[in-house]
Amino acid sequence: MSKKLSAILLSRPLGQGRTPKMLLPFGDETVLARTLKAYQGFDEVLVVVPGSGDGVDAAIQSSGIAARSIAVADAEAGLGEQLRAALDAASSSTQGYAIGMTDQPILSSELVTDIRSRFEGGKAKILAPVCQRAIGLPTFFDSEMRKELSSLSAHGTLWDVFKAHGDDVDACELFHTAVLGGIEDTDDYHALLRLAGLPVPEPEEEGAIPSTNGGPSA
Numbered sequence: 001m002s003k004k005l006s007a008i009l010l011s012r013p014l015g016q017g018r019t020p021k022m023l024l025p026f027g028d029e030t031v032l033a034r035t036l037k038a039y040q041g042f043d044e045v046l047v048v049v050p051g052s053g054d055g056v057d058a059a060i061q062s063s064g065i066a067a068r069s070i071a072v073a074d075a076e077a078g079l080g081e082q083l084r085a086a087l088d089a090a091s092s093s094t095q096g097y098a099i100g101m102t103d104q105p106i107l108s109s110e111l112v113t114d115i116r117s118r119f120e121g122g123k124a125k126i127l128a129p130v131c132q133r134a135i136g137l138p139t140f141f142d143s144e145m146r147k148e149l150s151s152l153s154a155h156g157t158l159w160d161v162f163k164a165h166g167d168d169v170d171a172c173e174l175f176h177t178a179v180l181g182g183i184e185d186t187d188d189y190h191a192l193l194r195l196a197g198l199p200v201p202e203p204e205e206e207g208a209i210p211s212t213n214g215g216p217s218a
Contacts, residue, residue, distance in 0.1 A: 051075025078155030100138035124170035136179025
């Protein structure tokens with residue numbers, strides 16, 4: 001039986017005045033719109049936006065997914081701060097959370113559904129996809145873990161929760177690098193475009209994408 005689940009997509013803090021990586025073009029879509037399509041079938045999808053949210057709602061609408069944006073005033077808000085904002089906004093009747101990133105455009109709905117099915121069919125409170133010996137996203141958490149997730153420090157990571165609750169974690173071995181694919185810098189962006197079979201822009205067509213220092217990670 002399917003659980004009522006909330007998807008929470010966190011963003012890499014970029015600082016004031018910078019274009020969010022989730023709004024970069026990805027074919028004829030944005031990175032965010034492409035990412036959101038992987039979360040079809042969730043009871044709610046929350047997109048956390050630190051700093052200016054200009055363009056985010058338009059990208060959400062273009063995806064065709066009934067998601068909503070959650071604003072966080074601090075443009076440098078870390079994972080813990082973003083996660084608390086999302087948990088506060090999430091439905092009180094949800095039975096669990098799928099926590100991912102807004103810049104994972106090569107995720108597919110089939111892959112996310114497969115990970116979700118393993119979570120719903122198991123008994124672990126946490127299910128983490130693992131690829132190439134690295135923990136990927138989205139990671140699934142039972143609603144019983146809400147307090148622990150809300151207690152993360154402003155710049156804490158999900159790894160802090162894994163370490164504290166190792167006995168509750170089920171590692172889901174995968175061979176899909178899509179669970180690892182976020183955009184830290186221009187090289188990452190170009191690599192994901194190539195993996196999707198999309199053209200890479202010429203240097204004059206885009207400014208350099210600043211690297212993220214201390215952005216959210218598992």
